[in-house]
Amino acid sequence: MDENEEKLLRLVALQNAQAVLLARDRAEHELIATNEALERKTAELAEQRESFRVTLASIGDAVITTDTQAKITFLNPVAEAMTGWKSDEAIGQPLEKVFNIINEQTRQPAPNPVSRVLREGVVVGLANHTALIGRDGKETAIDDSAAPIRAETGKISGVVMVFHDVTEQRKAENALRQSNQLLSEVRDELEKRVQERTTELETANESLRDLSARLLHLQDEERRRLARELHDSVGQILAAIGMNIAVVQSQSHKLDSFGARAVSENAQLVDQVSREIRTISHLLHPPLLEVAGLVSALRWYVDGFSERSKIKVDLEVPADFGRLPNDAELAIFRIVQECLTNVHRHSGSATAAILIRQEDGQLTVQVRDSGKGLPSKKQRELIESNRGGVGFGGMRERLRQLGGALEIQSEGEGTVVSVTLNVQSAPTDG
Numbered sequence: 345m346d347e348n349e350e351k352l353l354r355l356v357a358l359q360n361a362q363a364v365l366l367a368r369d370r371a372e373h374e375l376i377a378t379n380e381a382l383e384r385k386t387a388e389l390a391e392q393r394e395s396f397r398v399t400l401a402s403i404g405d406a407v408i409t410t411d412t413q414a415k416i417t418f419l420n421p422v423a424e425a426m427t428g429w430k431s432d433e434a435i436g437q438p439l440e441k442v443f444n445i446i447n448e449q450t451r452q453p454a455p456n457p458v459s460r461v462l463r464e465g466v467v468v469g470l471a472n473h474t475a476l477i478g479r480d481g482k483e484t485a486i487d488d489s490a491a492p493i494r495a496e497t498g499k500i501s502g503v504v505m506v507f508h509d510v511t512e513q514r515k516a517e518n519a520l521r522q523s524n525q526l527l528s529e530v531r532d533e534l535e536k537r538v539q540e541r542t543t544e545l546e547t548a549n550e551s552l553r554d555l556s557a558r559l560l561h562l563q564d565e566e567r568r569r570l571a572r573e574l575h576d577s578v579g580q581i582l583a584a585i586g587m588n589i590a591v592v593q594s595q596s597h598k599l600d601s602f603g604a605r606a607v608s609e610n611a612q613l614v615d616q617v618s619r620e621i622r623t624i625s626h627l628l629h630p631p632l633l634e635v636a637g638l639v640s641a642l643r644w645y646v647d648g649f650s651e652r653s654k655i656k657v658d659l660e661v662p663a664d665f666g667r668l669p670n671d672a673e674l675a676i677f678r679i680v681q682e683c684l685t686n687v688h689r690h691s692g693s694a695t696a697a698i699l700i701r702q703e704d705g706q707l708t709v710q711v712r713d714s715g716k717g718l719p720s721k722k723q724r725e726l727i728e729s730n731r732g733g734v735g736f737g738g739m740r741e742r743l744r745q746l747g748g749a750l751e752i753q754s755e756g757e758g759t760v761v762s763v764t765l766n767v768q769s770a771p772t773d774g
């Protein structure tokens with residue numbers, strides 16, 4: 345090898361060595377830069393971690409995190425206070441050991457939410473009525489949820505559980521539930537009492553109705569008895585007196601004129617008393633009602649009434665009007681009688697009209713006058729309540745027993761009292 349060749353070789357070796365050194369320098373620089381970046385990243389991460397830790401440590405809720413084995417990795421101070429476990433003791437422990445939960449009502453262990461999060465990868469809320477039993481046995485009502493912690497890849501790297509003390513809220517809920525319960529008991533009791541009172545009232549009403557029905561019936565009976573007594577005893581005695589007076593009258597030529605006039609006056613008086621007793625007796629209980637029926641009894645009554653009161657009364661009845669059951673005939677007779685008495689006593693009317701119609705088993709009776717009328721307030725009272733005289737009360741009662749209805753119409757002038765009643769015509773017996 346000559347000298348030149350040697351120089352050339354050394355130059356090449358030098359150049360190679362320089363290139364290697366350069367490459368090493370570059371590699372060293374790159375390494376340093378990478379190291380610096382790594383350190384920066386680590387510091388950043390540490391900072392982030394610290395900031396998360398501080399955040400979790402300072403939030404008002406209790407926070408526990410676990411790894412994928414459900415072993416505790418973090419516990420904030422609120423969680424420490426509630427579980428009674430210090431962070432350094434708790435970390436690494438299985439969650440169940442530290443986070444011991446039961447169902448407040450059944451006292452059975454409650455399902456651990458972390459296991460479900462790990463199994464299903466979903467956010468899980470705690471079951472209702474969950475209570476945490478602290479290390480010292482202290483019980484705290486809690487409420488909240490657990491959620492998976494996911495790495496950037498989406499893989500679950502642990503679970504974070506957040507819970508808080510709901511003792512006060514639950515107390516309030518319980519108090520509310522209790523007062524609701526109490527309220528509903530009171531309401532039930534009240535309803536029961538109202539029901540009892542209503543039943544009592546209904547019973548009382550029922551017996552009152554029975555009583556008034558019986559009273560009306562007794563009144564009818566009493567009138568019938570009185571009518572018969574008057575007719576049969578007083579009437580007969582008067583008839584006997586009349587006959588005796590007739591005997592004396594036939595001998596009146598034996599008397600002086602004074603005596604003869606007295607006898608003749610007596611004969612007239614006895615005649616008059618007889619007629620009045622007869623009228624009273626018939627008004628008390630019209631004998632025609634049973635014998636000849638409603639229409640005849642009404643005709644007789646209306647004639648007498650018109651004569652006595654000087655009120656002109658029209659009676660309009662269908663020509664083919666037959667017989668009705670006895671109680672219906674008596675009720676209608678008494679109602680018309682009461683209405684006409686009212687016309688005479690209260691209306692000041694000079695006329696009255698009675699209209700009777702019968703259609704498809706429904707009977708309508710109207711008594712109309714052209715008098716001073718009845719204010720609508722009073723009409724309502726007379727129809728609905730028990731106010732007013734015995735008159736309307738009696739009409740209502742009679743109709744109630746027969747399932748009929750009463751109506752009063754009066755606008756301005758005059759009054760119409762209408763009665764409707766479902767009746768089957770009674771078979772005419774003879």
Ligand SMILES: Nc1ncnc2c1ncn2[C@@H]1O[C@H](COP(=O)(O)OP(=O)(O)OP(=O)(O)O)[C@@H](O)[C@H]1O
Binds near residue numbers: 682715716718733734
């Ligand atoms: N045709 C009428 N025109 C005007 N007012 C009437 C008429 N009928 C009834 N009234 C009024 O209605 C009231 C109630 O009548 P109701 O027959 O019930 O009692 P009453 O006639 O006063 O007493 P009673 O118990 O003797 O019948 C009467 O007091 C009267 O004011």
Ligand SMILES: [Mg+2]
Binds near residue numbers: 685686733734735736
């Ligand atoms: Mg009356």
